[in-house]
Amino acid sequence: MTFQVDLPPEAGNFPTKKTHMTHSMITPEMKMADVIHMNYLLLPVINRFGIELGFGDQTVEQVCARQGVNLSFFLDITNAYHDESYFPKEKMRSYPVKLMVDYLKKTHDYYREKLLRETQRMVEDLLASCRDDCENLDLIEDFYKKYKKELEYHLQNEEEKFFPYIEALTEDENQGKSLHDLRRQYGFSYDAHSVEHDNVISKMLDLKNILIKYLPPNYDTATCNNLIYWLFVFEEDLKDHERLEDIILLPALQKLESSFPQKP
């Protein structure tokens, strides 16, 4: 017996996770609870705005007002996360740099305190569930440990160099200083920044593929499934994060830089 699923014509032949969900936008009048019902992956995103659960029947607008959250920024961030095709670049570049940087920093905290730690725990669970010949699983653990270290270094680097540099460019006291001096002061370079992003996402994809396609299954299946679900969530978040940094923040940085003198 086969089940026929009627997809709207625009969904195409291969529905991805995102097209499975109702494609409607998040609006100010929508109840915040319904936002979560529509896409539960938004939970941690909403938390990053300092919003916690228990909103009763309050609308998005009401919750944002209560928490002192910029409504328009909240809508753009959540909608972009919810629907990959929604990405109003110009509008998003017009938000104050500090607003975007604060959101990105919160995202970093979430990676460090939640995603990386939880993934580590799941990798350990996977190892503990090993039946025999566990050398292969050690490889996975080594890979993940190195990845974790790299990502932590990358996050730290952004927090210590990239974010302070871009914030410095918006500060009055730095106007008129030379870019050369400011870059040196904050240790920022474009090249190092873009290469790292590419690697962070690629390694996550590699780890998923190794687990799904190549690792001999001498472990507890449910434990490995947990890890894989988690990696999918992690990857989605990283992609969104990378998009905000590379498509919104970097051009914003370039625009800011253009008003500074190049030479000391």
Add this chain to the structure above:
Amino acid sequence: MIYDIVQAEIIYVNGMDELNHYLESNTVDAIFIDEAFLGNKDERDLFFQLKHHALCLLFSEDQQAVPARKRFHAIIDKNAPKQVLVPLLENHLSLDAENPGTRSSILSERETEVLKQVALGYTNQEIARQLYISKHTVISHRKNITSKLGIKTVSGLTVYAVLNNLIPKDQIQ
């Protein structure tokens, strides 16, 4: 003659010019060559390159008398029973008996060599020197490896190589 061995799409070309023309815009898994159609040394030398991209089998009247044998994966007696092809095709193409016709995602011998070197931490330049191929060829092998395996980074490829016993674990840098 091989219809009943593998279910495959078979293209006939008449001579090397037609073969070259076809390969410009198509990829193939195997090339069966009748020696009678091969002319000069230059035509044989072409297989030196082709050998890295497809299984090249030469069919000959007199197996022993074939010059430039190394240009081909195997020289096969024209009158040999077709069963001799089965192990060759299976080994080189990693044919999937249950899904005939699906394109193999298994690495070729050359790709496996390149993968080992990558996993051992060598640069493209170093790999090119060790395998006597151009850096450009190394890069193209790496692209194929990544698209076949779905693994892009050096550390991911290293894990794959160890999982498949291509390199010993203690040689990971």
